[in-house]
Amino acid sequence: MDMSNPAAFVNGELLPNYIGKRVRAVVQVLQSDGAVTIGKSTDDRQLTVRGLPQVPPMNYVEVTGIAENNQLINAEIWTDFGKKFDINSNNMLCRLANGEFKSLFL
Amino acid sequence: MHSSEFDDDDAAAFAGGGFMPSQATQGPDSSFYSSKNRDAQVLLPLTIKQISDAFQSSDDKSNMIIDGVDVTNVTLVGRVCNKAGRITDVAFVLDDGTGRIECNKWLQEAVDSIEMEGISDGMYVRLHGHLKGFQGKMTVNVFSLRTRDEGVPRELIARQLGIPLDKLMLAIKNLIEEGAIYEAIGLGNSYRLGWVHVRVFYSVSQWEARPKIGVRPSYSD
Numbered sequence: 001m002d003m004s005n006p007a008a009f010v011n012g013e014l015l016p017n018y019i020g021k022r023v024r025a026v027v028q029v030l031q032s033d034g035a036v037t038i039g040k041s042t043d044d045r046q047l048t049v050r051g052l053p054q055v056p057p058m059n060y061v062e063v064t065g066i067a068e069n070n071q072l073i074n075a076e077i078w079t080d081f082g083k084k085f086d087i088n089s090n091n092m093l094c095r096l097a098n099g100e101f102k103s104l105f106l
Numbered sequence: 107m108h109s110s111e112f113d114d115d116d117a118a119a120f121a122g123g124g125f126m127p128s129q130a131t132q133g134p135d136s137s138f139y140s141s142k143n144r145d146a147q148v149l150l151p152l153t154i155k156q157i158s159d160a161f162q163s164s165d166d167k168s169n170m171i172i173d174g175v176d177v178t179n180v181t182l183v184g185r186v187c188n189k190a191g192r193i194t195d196v197a198f199v200l201d202d203g204t205g206r207i208e209c210n211k212w213l214q215e216a217v218d219s220i221e222m223e224g225i226s227d228g229m230y231v232r233l234h235g236h237l238k239g240f241q242g243k244m245t246v247n248v249f250s251l252r253t254r255d256e257g258v259p260r261e262l263i264a265r266q267l268g269i270p271l272d273k274l275m276l277a278i279k280n281l282i283e284e285g286a287i288y289e290a291i292g293l294g295n296s297y298r299l300g301w302v303h304v305r306v307f308y309s310v311s312q313w314e315a316r317p318k319i320g321v322r323p324s325y326s327d
Contacts, residue, residue: 001158001244002199002206009203024203064203079185079230104153105204 006106007064009097011090012045016070017098024064025073026081026090029055037061042091051075060085149179149234154205157237157244167239180246182207183232186225196222200233200246209233211248221251229253 007024008014015023027039027047037049039061049063052075060083065076097105156172157180164170170177184202196211213219225231235248264271 001154001161001208003155003158003204006155006205007203077185077228079228103159104156106155 008106009094010067011043011094012041012047012071013043014094014098015041015047015067015073018067019069021067022064022076023067023073024062025094026060026062026085026087028085028087029057029059029061032057042087042094046071048072049075052078055080059083060087148175149181150175150177151181152177154182154184154200154202154207156204157207158205161239161244167244170237177237179234179249180237181232181234182246183230186227186229186231189225189227191222198225198227200231207244207246209235209246209248211251225251225253 005022007022008018010018010023010025012025015025025047026042027037027049029037029039030046031038032052032055034052034054035050037052037055039047039049041047048071049061049065050068050072051065052061052063055061060081062079062081063073063075064078065074067073150172152172157177160170160172160177161167182200182202184200187199187201187206189196189198193213195213198209198211199206200209211218211222213222231251231253233246233248233251235246235250237244238247239245260274261271264274267274269277
């Protein structure tokens with residue numbers, strides 16, 4: 001098992017807790033120009049992602065990478081989930097994974 | 107009670123193990139889950155971090171216990187990495203964001219090969235498998251692996267148990283509050299369908315449902 005490189009589940013509210021660290025966040029793409037992507041986190045905050053290719057607007061993308069500041073992630077890995085995604089569950093997951101169940105994740 | 111339906115193992119399982127709804131319980135008695143009752147094999151949804159922590163703190167690596175339960179079969183959700191196909195098996199690493207673990211899928215039948223051919227690096231999968239220790243580390247021997255996770259609709263479970271849906275959900279809620287079961291938001295929860303993965307060890311209910319292991323209700327959106 002390799003535990004050396006975890007990524008914390010974050011939404012917009014939790015991202016500031018992990019600046020400089022590896023995070024994973026799901027955003028709904030609002031604007032994408034192949035270099036910078038503006039998206040909405042699962043708790044409805046605006047996030048910016050660098051390093052994504054062009055993604056169709058309104059698609060949900062999970063981004064894993066280093067959090068550069070309160071609102072910016074440098075993407076290393078991404079997964080396009082398409083148009084259908086349960087944002088409430090993901091938001092709840094972020095809160096639980098950073099709250100009472102943090103020991104299961106980090 | 108339906109004592110004629112149960113063999114000696116099952117009857118012992120119901121005898122005062124703190125699972126009667128009327129008894130307050132501090133939580134599952136870990137000895138109650140010993141695998142001498144062959145029906146008590148559960149399917150554990152875990153994070154790789156949980157496995158790693160249990161591995162570090164366990165004296166007997168071949169008989170790990172997590173949350174008072176013998177770890178046998180597990181279900182994990184994560185991304186496939188470093189997939190290497192060989193003639194008899196496929197090896198890959200599963201990364202669930204909390205850690206990475208080596209996995210192996212033996213190709214015993216044609217359907218296994220077909221299943222694995224459709225899997226490539228970067229894909230999210232849910233897998234079921236058996237945790238085993240080998241040369242000082244844990245690996246997963248994969249039984250099955252899916253890219254889409256459907257869950258089991260709660261309506262189907264209610265129908266199979268022959269009880270109304272609202273009573274099923276109430277029973278689950280009561281069992282959670284008593285500490286007899288717990289609700290785990292699996293990593294699969296955030297993807298696609300949003301379901302809650304509940305491990306039901308035993309449900310001693312007033313509807314006299316048979317004990318069910320590894321039941322997974324899913325909430326439809």
